[in-house]
Amino acid sequence: MTVPAASPPVAGGARMGRIGAIDLARGFAVCLMILSHGTNGLMPYDDFPDWGQVPIHAITKFSSSLFVIVFGIALAVAFVPKTSAPDWPQRRNRLLWRGLVVLFWYKLLTIVEMYGRHDREAIIDTLLYRNFPSYVEILGFYAIALLWIPWVLPLWARMPAWLRWLSPVPVAGLSWWLLHNFGFWGVPQVQAVLVEHPDYYTWGQLARGPLILVGFLVGGLLLRWYGDPRTRLGLAGGLALVSALLFAWFLIRADAPGELLVDIGRNAGKHPPQLMFTLFSVGGAFALLALAVAGGEWLARMLRPVAVIGSDALMAFIVHISVIFLLFRETLGYYQTVSYPRALVLTALLIAATAAWIWLWQRIRQPGRPAVQRQ
Template sequence: MIGLSQRPQLPSLPARVEAIDLARGIAIALMILSHTVSGLLGIREVPDWGMVPIHLFTKFSSSLFILVFGIALAVAFLPKVGTPDWPRRRRKLVLRGLEVLFWYKALTIVEMLPLFPPPDILATLLYQRFAIWVEILGFYALALLWLPWVLPLWCRMPLWSRLLVPVAVGVISVLLERHFHFWGSVILKALLVEDVDHYTWGQLARLPLVMAGLLIGEAVLRWYGEPATRRRLMACLAGMGTLFLAGFAVLAWPDGHEALLAVAWNVGKHPPEVPFMLFSTGGALVILALCLLGGRRAATWLAPFTVIGGDALRAFIFHIVAIFLVLRLLFGAWQVYSYPQVLAIAVGLILLTAGWIALVRRFRELSR
């Protein structure tokens, strides 16, 4: 029986949960599909059958990626909070954040090089404007620089407050986005709560998803090891995801197709709005539940996704370089191929990304 005053119970897992890598890999694969289509063809050139259902499914990617970020923090780092090893672990997270920040800036150059003159690229590097395709990496980098310092506070909070805080943060973020002027700084607003004119991932706007991931990660730590409790946990996650999707369906009634098309066109993605988030998070939870239920067997069957999820940063670097530096800049592949051809390129790029990561991993093993 779980009491609402209970603090996190965080036993360490004996082995890496490959299902988490699988879920992260699916999120990145959907991201690669979306980025390939928008980066080589352009969304306006996608036929209706490509927007719904194909491009629609990629909207699960961002919520799934951020949820898994929170889950991974909980599984790998929360059990170490308060131990003698915690300062080293915290430093590791912060250094990882600096590494991701470097690659965020480097990939900003790669993304913008085929599209913008040097002054615009420099302005983006100095946080005077924002890119598009690499901005999720910017969110990830900044989050890693400050979240390690508040994880000990999370571990001291009773369950009722850990359940309430994500809702409170979400409400505060919406109120700030709509009613606070941020001292006239649109850039600060975009970084914290997002702005309609900038394609960013706000730290406060997306923090509820990270916190939800922390809660799911706590549940994984406690219940993933036993088949019976694992099945109940997966049923709960799948039920929540289905409930979110049902909520979207209710809001979309009676113009369901138009609502799905709006989601595919990113309406309500930045800043986040209720219909988009219900759809995106609902699908993400269902995918997550299926991955965790499948466990190691599913991770083995879907090995390319698991390999990608096991090294998310390298996967992100590889596909951005391939799309914008190699295909678009060097080969001039902008709007050269049809939509089916671009889909084939995306599938090939997903497999190439997995192959590259596996090759680098093998090379490192042989070099030891």
């Protein structure tokens, strides 16, 4: 989710404004999410043609990992350098307020998602965390994360470099240990929020925490290396190498890659995260991130609609969920009545309409400025 931006320092004491590569990478994640929601929201997965299952729907699984990594990158770029500034309490409070705003929209869009398909009791149970939605649940993850991460950022800024680079490992280990050894006081919803639960479609704070920390690390490198084309391309090459290694690991372990990709497209191994799903999803996320960093500001301009969507991910979420569930499904009656090619066309139009709406919204709010001040 987008966070309020600061003007981050770069090597040599210079300053730069909004980083187009971050918007573009986040835009990739949101567009893939809309592609997944737009097709699967109109027809059951079993009705997808083979080419819709693999590669199209399988590739959309890059989205969630890329989203979480870019979330960490944006925090590292916009806020970590400011944790020792006199106005840090005000900046921290802006993040906390952002978390409350995201929480509000999470609850409201939960009603939008469930309206017309669930009774009032089921909706109330979901609003009270007795259950969880599906399409909008990732907003719940970001809302909670934005309520605790601001308190961690000053600690991260003071942490020795070697401890920063090791940090994803103990967090992942703790999440795994709690998942397999702790009962969470017999409350599965608490487990779902922290480390995920197979019966709930949630993103756990500790389960996905390592990806946030990876984003912190990449964001720190981006701050130092983005301004020079040579170091920026070197960083992109490093990200591409990580992607290649993860995909190689995936292929080595996969006995039947085609069948496994179909299962991954059906979210097998997504909640709680299992190795094969994680290798595929994170590998794709690093590939798209490498592309965004390599292309830099030029590629962000060439793919302007995608970058615009990435510049305000919360608005993109509000628009596409509202259109899918209120317009397509309830008003026009497209639920389980359209073919897969038509669902793809409708989704492509939805992506274009989302970009146009965000562009118009930004122009109305701040005339003459190309984007709202969020990174």
